[in-house]
Amino acid sequence: MKQHEIAALFSEMADLLEYQGENLFRIRAYRRAAQNLESFSGDLDRVSAEDRLTELSGIGADLANKITEYLSTGTIAAVEAVRRRIPPGVLALLEVPGLGPKTAKLLTERLRIKTIDELEDAAKAHRLSRLPGFQAKKEENILKGIAIVKRGRERMHLGVAMPLANALMTCLEQTPAVTRISTAGSLRRMRETIGDLDLLVASSHPARVMEAFTHSPFSQRVLASGTTKSSILTPEGVQVDLRVVEPDSFGAALQYFTGSKEHNVRVRELAVRQGLKVNEYGVFRVKTNRRLAGREEADVYKTLGLPWIAPELREDQGELDAAKAGRLPQLVERNDVRGDFHIHTVWSDGSDTLEAMAKAGSARGYQYLAICDHSPSLKVAHGMPVARLRQQMAKIRAMNARTKGFRLLMGAEVDILSDGSMDYPDAVLAELDFVVGSIHTGFTQGEAALTRRLIAAMRNPYVTLIAHPTGRLMGQREPYPVDLEAVFKAARDTQTALEINAYPRRLDLCDTAAKRAREAGVMLAVSTDSHSLDQLDQMVFGLGVARRAWVEPAQLLNCLTLDRLLKWVARKRARSPST
DNA sequence: GCCGTTTTCGGCCCGACTGTTTTCAGTCG
Numbered sequence: 001m002k003q004h005e006i007a008a009l010f011s012e013m014a015d016l017l018e019y020q021g022e023n024l025f026r027i028r029a030y031r032r033a034a035q036n037l038e039s040f041s042g043d044l045d046r047v048s049a050e051d052r053l054t055e056l057s058g059i060g061a062d063l064a065n066k067i068t069e070y071l072s073t074g075t076i077a078a079v080e081a082v083r084r085r086i087p088p089g090v091l092a093l094l095e096v097p098g099l100g101p102k103t104a105k106l107l108t109e110r111l112r113i114k115t116i117d118e119l120e121d122a123a124k125a126h127r128l129s130r131l132p133g134f135q136a137k138k139e140e141n142i143l144k145g146i147a148i149v150k151r152g153r154e155r156m157h158l159g160v161a162m163p164l165a166n167a168l169m170t171c172l173e174q175t176p177a178v179t180r181i182s183t184a185g186s187l188r189r190m191r192e193t194i195g196d197l198d199l200l201v202a203s204s205h206p207a208r209v210m211e212a213f214t215h216s217p218f219s220q221r222v223l224a225s226g227t228t229k230s231s232i233l234t235p236e237g238v239q240v241d242l243r244v245v246e247p248d249s250f251g252a253a254l255q256y257f258t259g260s261k262e263h264n265v266r267v268r269e270l271a272v273r274q275g276l277k278v279n280e281y282g283v284f285r286v287k288t289n290r291r292l293a294g295r296e297e298a299d300v301y302k303t304l305g306l307p308w309i310a311p312e313l314r315e316d317q318g319e320l321d322a323a324k325a326g327r328l329p330q331l332v333e334r335n336d337v338r339g340d341f342h343i344h345t346v347w348s349d350g351s352d353t354l355e356a357m358a359k360a361g362s363a364r365g366y367q368y369l370a371i372c373d374h375s376p377s378l379k380v381a382h383g384m385p386v387a388r389l390r391q392q393m394a395k396i397r398a399m400n401a402r403t404k405g406f407r408l409l410m411g412a413e414v415d416i417l418s419d420g421s422m423d424y425p426d427a428v429l430a431e432l433d434f435v436v437g438s439i440h441t442g443f444t445q446g447e448a449a450l451t452r453r454l455i456a457a458m459r460n461p462y463v464t465l466i467a468h469p470t471g472r473l474m475g476q477r478e479p480y481p482v483d484l485e486a487v488f489k490a491a492r493d494t495q496t497a498l499e500i501n502a503y504p505r506r507l508d509l510c511d512t513a514a515k516r517a518r519e520a521g522v523m524l525a526v527s528t529d530s531h532s533l534d535q536l537d538q539m540v541f542g543l544g545v546a547r548r549a550w551v552e553p554a555q556l557l558n559c560l561t562l563d564r565l566l567k568w569v570a571r572k573r574a575r576s577p578s579t
Numbered sequence: 580g581c582c583g584t585t586t587t588c589g590g591c592c593c594g595a596c597t598g599t600t601t602t603c604a605g606t607c608g
Contacts, residue, residue, distance in 0.1 A: 023580080024591090025580070025581080025590090025591055026580050026581090027580090028580085028581090028591080029580035029581055029591095030580075032580095032581085033580085033581090058580090058581070059581085060580060060581050060582075061580095061581095062580060062581090063580070063581085097606090097607090098597090098605090098606065098607085099606085100605060100606050100607085101605095101606095102604080102605060102606085103605075103606090133598085133599070133600090133604085133605090135598075135599075137597085137598060137599085138597090138598065138599090141597085141598090185608085196608090198608090224595090224596055224597075225596090226595065226596055226597095227595095228595070228596095229594095229595055229596070230596095231596095241608080243595090256593085256594090256608090257608085259608075261592095261608060264592070264593085264608090265591095265592055265593095266592095267592085268592035268593070269591080269592070271592085272591090272592075273585095277592085277593085278592080278593080279592085279593055279594065280593080280594070280595095281594095
């Protein structure tokens with residue numbers, strides 16, 4: 001994973017250079033190289049040894065040398081040199097919103113301010129107003145910015161952001177001046193966490209929309225307010241940016257406001273090479289300034305000779321090349337999903353009955369739900385002893401006998417014990433339709449042991465799916481250390497599926513890991529880990545991760561029909577256990 | 580610092596808002 005270390009160094013270098021007021025394009029080159037390295041999944045040592053580093057996008061002769069230098073010495077002299085020139089800690093100043101490199105440099109050089117605390121003291125003592133271009137208002141804004149940093153700019157997970165965005169949109173839709181409305185930004189791209197919420201409105205009366213927005217119950221404080229762009233802070237401390245454009249520009253504005261920034265830069269570069277200009281108002285021919293597109297987002301891409309690109313792909317991770325070559329994935333959609341795995345009920349720690357879950361699954365158009373309550377060692381979750389599991393199986397069999405067109409699968413979420421063995425004997429697992437293996441204990445065993453544990457479970461012929469493979473809970477628990485590449489290889493070799501857990505705090509595998517798993521030929525499954533009826537609808541969050549991982553229906557276990565799913569499970573069981 | 584179906588040098592995406600400016604720099608997305 002050397003590429004991540006190098007990416008971090010390049011990224012730091014970009015920040016340092018920015019602080020120094022270096023050439024912006026040089027800074028961007030470091031940022032771009034860092035981003036590309038971050039998503040590189042090959043063998044960096046080998047590419048370096050074969051002298052092919054410059055084949056990587058954004059890596060030229062200079063950065064290739066720096067990578068080689070790091071691979072052989074563990075440091076990059078140029079980064080060390082720049083570090084020595086800059087007072088330690090000042091980069092933290094850049095975290096204050098509204099405070100950029102120019103101001104940070106001014107503060108350090110003129111007032112010797114090196115930390116956010118020193119900055120706060122200086123602002124309170126009105127020492128900043130002695131600086132050129134500084135007056136009371138700027139001092140005030142810096143103090144507000146510090147307050148935001150200190151409160152902790154924690155990003156929301158999708159489970160918080162999505163309902164808030166929907167409530168805001170419902171509120172704004174009450175205004176007659178609003179003709180179209182959409183989410184944009186990282187929420188529309190379905191990133192796992194969201195910083196600020198971005199909303200876009202089409203209207204011919206922007207002032208009325210802005211009025212409604214800044215005076216709504218969601219607006220506790222107005223951060224910025226213009227005719228086309230305003231920002232508010234909600235009572236929960238969430239920043240919401242609203243952009244209003246004429247209906248003729250809605251598509252172009254949606255494209256622009258959805259981002260990512262890196263994707264947009266690429267799109268605009270592509271436009272320039274065709275004598276075109278893209279901004280939030282449309283696509284224009286540079287020479288004549290004639291507008292060629294703007295009302296619909298798809299027209300923006302079409303005018304540049306591209307098919308529409310799904311928002312989840314817009315991260316400058318090769319989607320533009322794929323689009324040009326006509327090789328965009330046919331991303332999985334909600335209607336492709338035929339069922340959900342990993343469902344809990346009152347039989348262990350869920351809050352709804354088998355009957356209620358079956359009804360809810362059927363109502364969502366599914367063919368099947370795998371009921372997977374906990375195994376006995378997970379006492380806190382009322383894990384079921386074998387006898388109780390068999391009672392549940394009998395009940396499910398009886399229910400299935402009475403229904404047509406929908407089936408509950410007899411499953412279990414079985415703990416993978418610390419030695420890699422399963423919490424039910426194989427003879428019991430063999431009675432089940434679907435077995436989910438999970439680690440819930442012993443997170444501190446270390447990477448080697450945890451990896452061995454997961455691989456041992458995958459070698460069990462009855463284990464169909466590994467749930468939440470890294471165990472992370474965003475904001476609560478870091479992922480446990482595990483060699484994912486080894487896990488992917490074992491998953492493919494043993495024909496075991498890996499879960500994209502759709503619970504918004506988990507989203508585990510995450511998008512980048514799921515993408516690597518897919519590239520490694522692993523079958524994935526999105527499951528909600530539902531403990532109540534409503535949570536079945538969290539499928540959409542897991543699908544967001546799958547789409548960000550370029551997953552097509554054929555790569556997702558729960559897009560199989562019931563018949564084909566059962567055959568898939570049986571095929572692994574028919575193979576003799578791997579060695 | 581990267582990159583090339585105009586180019587190996589001279590470009591590199593584009594615009595809104597704020598504060599303080601009287602024409603713009605800084606910051607943000």
